[in-house]
Amino acid sequence: MTQLPDGRFVDDAPYDPQASLLELERKDLDAPNWVLIWRKFKTHRLGLISGAFLLICYLLLPVVGFIAPYGPNQRMSEHLYSPPQSINLFHEGEFLGPFIYPMTSEADLETFQWVFEPDYNTPMKLEFFCEGKGYNIAGLIPSNTHLFCAPEGATLFLWGSDRLGRDIFSRILYGAQLSLTVGLIGISVSFVLGIFFGSVAGYFGGRIDWVINRVIEVLRSLPELPLWLALSAAVPSNWSPVAVFFIISVILGILDWPGLARSVRAKFLSLREEEYVRAAEMMGASSGRVIRKHLIPNFMSHLIASATLSIPAMILGETALSFLGLGLRAPAVSWGVMLNDAQNLASIEIYPWTAIPMLPIVVIVLAFNFFGDGLRDSLDPYQQ
Amino acid sequence: MEILRYAFYRFGTMLLTLWVVSILVFVIINLPPGDYLSNQIAELRASGQSAGVAKAEFLRSEYALDKPLWQQYLIWVGFMPGPHGFSGLVQGNFGWSFEFDRPVAEIVGDSLWLTVLVNLAAVLFVYVVALPLGVLAAARARSWVDYTSAFVGYLGLATPNFLLALILFYYGHRWFNLPIGGLMDPAFEGEPMGWEKVKSILIHLIVPTFVIGTSGASAMMQRLRANMLDELGKPYVETAIAKGMSPSRMLAKYPLRVAFNPFVADIGNLLPAMISGSVLVSVVLGLQTIGPTLLTALKTQDMFLSGFVLMFVALLTLIGTMISDVLLVLLDPRIRYEGRDA
Numbered sequence A: 001m002t003q004l005p006d007g008r009f010v011d012d013a014p015y016d017p018q019a020s021l022l023e024l025e026r027k028d029l030d031a032p033n034w035v036l037i038w039r040k041f042k043t044h045r046l047g048l049i050s051g052a053f054l055l056i057c058y059l060l061l062p063v064v065g066f067i068a069p070y071g072p073n074q075r076m077s078e079h080l081y082s083p084p085q086s087i088n089l090f091h092e093g094e095f096l097g098p099f100i101y102p103m104t105s106e107a108d109l110e111t112f113q114w115v116f117e118p119d120y121n122t123p124m125k126l127e128f129f130c131e132g133k134g135y136n137i138a139g140l141i142p143s144n145t146h147l148f149c150a151p152e153g154a155t156l157f158l159w160g161s162d163r164l165g166r167d168i169f170s171r172i173l174y175g176a177q178l179s180l181t182v183g184l185i186g187i188s189v190s191f192v193l194g195i196f197f198g199s200v201a202g203y204f205g206g207r208i209d210w211v212i213n214r215v216i217e218v219l220r221s222l223p224e225l226p227l228w229l230a231l232s233a234a235v236p237s238n239w240s241p242v243a244v245f246f247i248i249s250v251i252l253g254i255l256d257w258p259g260l261a262r263s264v265r266a267k268f269l270s271l272r273e274e275e276y277v278r279a280a281e282m283m284g285a286s287s288g289r290v291i292r293k294h295l296i297p298n299f300m301s302h303l304i305a306s307a308t309l310s311i312p313a314m315i316l317g318e319t320a321l322s323f324l325g326l327g328l329r330a331p332a333v334s335w336g337v338m339l340n341d342a343q344n345l346a347s348i349e350i351y352p353w354t355a356i357p358m359l360p361i362v363v364i365v366l367a368f369n370f371f372g373d374g375l376r377d378s379l380d381p382y383q384q
Numbered sequence B: 001m002e003i004l005r006y007a008f009y010r011f012g013t014m015l016l017t018l019w020v021v022s023i024l025v026f027v028i029i030n031l032p033p034g035d036y037l038s039n040q041i042a043e044l045r046a047s048g049q050s051a052g053v054a055k056a057e058f059l060r061s062e063y064a065l066d067k068p069l070w071q072q073y074l075i076w077v078g079f080m081p082g083p084h085g086f087s088g089l090v091q092g093n094f095g096w097s098f099e100f101d102r103p104v105a106e107i108v109g110d111s112l113w114l115t116v117l118v119n120l121a122a123v124l125f126v127y128v129v130a131l132p133l134g135v136l137a138a139a140r141a142r143s144w145v146d147y148t149s150a151f152v153g154y155l156g157l158a159t160p161n162f163l164l165a166l167i168l169f170y171y172g173h174r175w176f177n178l179p180i181g182g183l184m185d186p187a188f189e190g191e192p193m194g195w196e197k198v199k200s201i202l203i204h205l206i207v208p209t210f211v212i213g214t215s216g217a218s219a220m221m222q223r224l225r226a227n228m229l230d231e232l233g234k235p236y237v238e239t240a241i242a243k244g245m246s247p248s249r250m251l252a253k254y255p256l257r258v259a260f261n262p263f264v265a266d267i268g269n270l271l272p273a274m275i276s277g278s279v280l281v282s283v284v285l286g287l288q289t290i291g292p293t294l295l296t297a298l299k300t301q302d303m304f305l306s307g308f309v310l311m312f313v314a315l316l317t318l319i320g321t322m323i324s325d326v327l328l329v330l331l332d333p334r335i336r337y338e339g340r341d342a
Helices: A022-030 A035-044 A047-067 A170-203 A206-220 A224-233 A241-254 A257-271 A275-282 A287-323 A335-342 A345-352 A358-378 B002-029 B036-045 B050-062 B069-077 B104-141 B144-158 B161-176 B195-232 B235-243 B245-251 B255-265 B268-285 B289-302 B303-331
Strands: A087-091 A096-099 A103-108 A111-119 A127-137 A141-149
Touching: A022 A358, A035 A047, A035 A358, A047 A127, A047 A170, A047 A206, A047 A287, A047 A335, A047 A358, A087 A224, A096 A345, A111 A224, A111 B036, A141 B195, A170 A206, A170 A241, A170 A257, A170 A287, A170 A335, A206 A257, A206 B002, A224 A241, A224 A287, A224 A345, A224 B002, A224 B268, A241 A287, A241 B235, A257 A287, A275 A287, A287 A358, A335 A345, A335 A358, A335 B161, A335 B255, B002 B303, B036 B050, B104 B144, B104 B195, B104 B245, B104 B268, B104 B289, B104 B303, B144 B195, B161 B195, B161 B268, B195 B268, B235 B245, B245 B255, B255 B303, B268 B289, B268 B303, B289 B303
Parallel strands: none
Antiparallel strands: A087 A096, A103 A111, A127 A141
């Protein structure tokens, strides 16, 4: 770059009259789709943060046992409804490292409640990488090392304890395993059904299309929750928690597919007329192959975005079902099961921390919403 | 005349849908193994009470539970004569509740009207809140009004309905001295309608309406805002401003009228979710709607009762959707009269 006497800047590189004007943009045009999507998604700050947060949450699911100081159903019968304890760093102006003040409980014979008093004179240091209740990493490898646990002779209830003296913080972590996967299983069911019916309706048209369309309309016009309730009431009560968990997720998915099928069908109707589909058909590809190899990849990304946006509804649905006592049941731990404890006004008033499980629900649902919005906005990289 | 024909057509499809729904509901209430009476008979046999068994057997044949399923369905709906001739849903006989040992119609009774009332109040709430806020958020886009309403909307979408209900109830009682639980003062239950009773119901309605309506209102508001923003960018708005029209008059006269159609039509899409919400909220807050009845009926496998409640809830949704469809055609002459998305 040189500056001419009159103040203009001129590029020193030799001028090449053969250079294509499109050369610079060529790189963009040739880039694979996902690079373009990622480039656009990166500018969507809120969506990016939410996506990273969700990724971390799901990656942590197999190792919650390591992070949680207690087991999900481990009871401390001396500490029913203990209020949350805080981790402190400074004791009387002196740096001690993370420690807690032990709680002493005393029965108040007038209100018939336990009264908890922190003992401010004896700070007790937290232990790290200590041995505790056994658990399985990812359900396979047995271990009993915990990231941190309560010092000998004290308790560590970061978010308080519930009616049976179980640690709410640990239970929320364990509950995430079920609450977060319910949405994934449900959405897979709904995905398969939605793509199948949507593509059949859109590709073949005619009478099949009419029938599927009517089914979609009927299902979409019904209130979901009463049907969910009725279906889960039909689950026999003697089934194991794992079986109940699977059937509940399937129930959530069964009523969700019409929305998806509708958008799949609309896409098919417009894509069916494209040249490349005609070409594939001429070359003798079967309808199944055309659908799988040529049509679905074309709008898979759209489907994923809309699926992301319907996961929150399933998480909320599971919560509502378990809250009403028709979803997951007691030995299983999910956020809805935990909120069952906070069902009456008395517990909200006296033990407000039993309602803490609603915080992760709100955060996760918001994260899925923002992530899905970001994804949807960045899916069409050629559009400005 | 066209509109009447469309209304008839829409009514016809609604009846057809309702028929399909009745099959669906019947299948669902028969999913659990056995039925209430056969379970009861087994229980009575086990404890050796033969008198009860005779009564249960009598009820079983009385309500045709000993017939094959497809016949049971036809009798239940009223397409086929049962032990007492045609008496099914179509003829206005809703069946017998085994759990409460009374006719279903007697049990649901008043709660049907209260259910309609609660949902109507929620729909009104959605309109009353979403209309001004949506317009304001669009007119003052990227201002604090816009951001605050978006934030509240997102929170309303993400918070489970039932928890919102509990929390609002608690604080509503503490700060505004709103009553807790129920839809009316216990003193008015079973009393004839009067001014005092209406007032009591209205006060009790505040929190439930708010809870049921919030998520719907926020969704509606976002959509109205988006539609308004689309319209505000168009040249005719610029022309109106250039002519020196006052902003509020300009807003009401042009963009709002265009953005209004989807606003009316959308209630049909929102209604299923809102009625779902009202069932849940009623259970939590102990409102005397059919929500709590549905839950008990489902838990005790009281099939006629739960079947009727499910049918009623579906009917409510279908009627609401139909009204919104007909209203849309009235409002927007451009809409085709054939099916909605044919």
